[in-house]
Amino acid sequence: MPLPLPAPETLLQMVLDGLREALELSGKPLPDQLDAETSLIGKQAVLDSLALVTLIVDLEQRIEEEFDLALTLADDRAMSQKHSPFRTAGALAAYVGELLAEELAHG
Template sequence: MQKPPMTLIVDALQEVLEHHAIAAPGPLGEGTRLFGRDGLLDSMGLVTLVVAVEQAIEDEYGVSVSLADDRALSQRNSPYRTVGSLAEYAARLLDGAAARG
């Protein structure tokens, strides 16, 4: 049974927070703010998380996806706003990869 992107992201975020000695405000989940206003991560932390999630997806699903996105700094559209928005973005990329075969 493959872990869903949300679980991979939460696991990776947990590691990044521990590594950077950042205290989580509460249980990590869909609504946890990652980057931007009230986000837990600075730009270096975000880079670390995105790379860790890409590698976790590669290991779990056997496909390479690029979570790079030029809307990173957008308050409204950035896929890096919350755990939920990043999970949704990863799932969309995974669907695209599956459709391509």
């Protein structure tokens, strides 16, 4: 029996937890608020490129530990989308949910 797909709030919390850790590792101050609208790329980004890579690797590891699935978040599919899945924390959580749904359906 396949694992149930986690709730969107659970995935967002996973992204936000990883974001906090990436910010702490980078030495950058934590913003007053981290939420679904927090920018990950662009002018308003809270992360630099190295911290974004740290976040992506952390999320891939968390997904593998929690769901026993090896997902690649930064691949051709992600990079070729009209709207980057890395633009906000919420967009990244939604993208993780999409990939998990596909993997669990084919599981």
